[in-house]
Amino acid sequence: GQSLEQPSEVTAVEGAIVQINCTYQTSGFYGLSWYQQHDGGAPTFLSYNALDGLEETGRFSSFLSRSDSYGYLLLQELQMKDSASYFCAVSDPGGSYIPTFGRGTSLIVHP
Amino acid sequence: EAQVTQNPRYLITVTGKKLTVTCSQNMNHEYMSWYRQDPGLGLRQIYYSMNVEVTDKGDVPEGYKVSRKEKRNFPLILESPSPNQTSLYFCASSSTPRNSGANVLTFGAGSRLTVL
Numbered sequence: 331g332q333s334l335e336q337p338s339e340v341t342a343v344e345g346a347i348v349q350i351n352c353t354y355q356t357s358g359f360y361g362l363s364w365y366q367q368h369d370g371g372a373p374t375f376l377s378y379n380a381l382d383g384l385e386e387t388g389r390f391s392s393f394l395s396r397s398d399s400y401g402y403l404l405l406q407e408l409q410m411k412d413s414a415s416y417f418c419a420v421s422d423p424g425g426s427y428i429p430t431f432g433r434g435t436s437l438i439v440h441p
Numbered sequence: 442e443a444q445v446t447q448n449p450r451y452l453i454t455v456t457g458k459k460l461t462v463t464c465s466q467n468m469n470h471e472y473m474s475w476y477r478q479d480p481g482l483g484l485r486q487i488y489y490s491m492n493v494e495v496t497d498k499g500d501v502p503e504g505y506k507v508s509r510k511e512k513r514n515f516p517l518i519l520e521s522p523s524p525n526q527t528s529l530y531f532c533a534s535s536s537t538p539r540n541s542g543a544n545v546l547t548f549g550a551g552s553r554l555t556v557l
Contacts, residue, residue, distance in 0.1 A: 363543060363545070373531070373546070375545045378543035380543075417483060428474050429546060431476070432483055433482060
């Protein structure tokens with residue numbers, strides 16, 4: 331089976347940097363993904379790590395340490411529109427690669 | 442436009458009345474899956490399909506059925522809905538990952554189901 335742990339809520343102010351952590355336990359591991367979901371909307375793909383290290387996509391970066399079964403999403407220069415839920419998800423070859431999601435972290439950005 | 446289309450978007454029904462939520466994708470994706478989303482529980486996988494005529498249970502399959510007769514369609518069937526199936530449902534699709542690449546899910550807009 332698989333389990334993922336991430337904080338339920340994180341708050342920050344506009345312009346700041348915030349890190350959302352994710353730890354996972356899986357029988358097999360293929361990659362760690364991050365998705366964003368605004369209230370009332372569908373989740374959308376943000377980033378993916380298959381190998382250790384940092385992947386950067388604009389203001390967002392994602393990090394993976396496979397030996398620690400740990401990853402994080404880093405959001406820089408926070409904007410009000412970044413207020414949303416963020417989900418980490420693990421793909422397991424034993425589970426046909428379709429991601430299993432964590433419970434999500436609600437990010438609240440204050441002015 | 443590449444998309445996953447779910448219908449209905451909203452539905453209120455009564456206990457025991459069979460219903461089907463349709464899902465269709467136009468991206469020729471092999472993988473399709475259904476998730477339900479409940480407050481505080483995140484996205485939980487109900488069923489998934491790796492290709493036509495290949496389906497398998499996810500984490501919370503009880504009370505649901507699926508079929509994959511065509512590549513583009515993956516309907517979710519609730520034979521006898523109960524109030525604990527009141528939830529927000531998402532269908533998603535993706536293509537086969539290649540060379541350690543991401544299995545990027547494209548989600549439908551969601552179907553909010555209320556069972557009274």
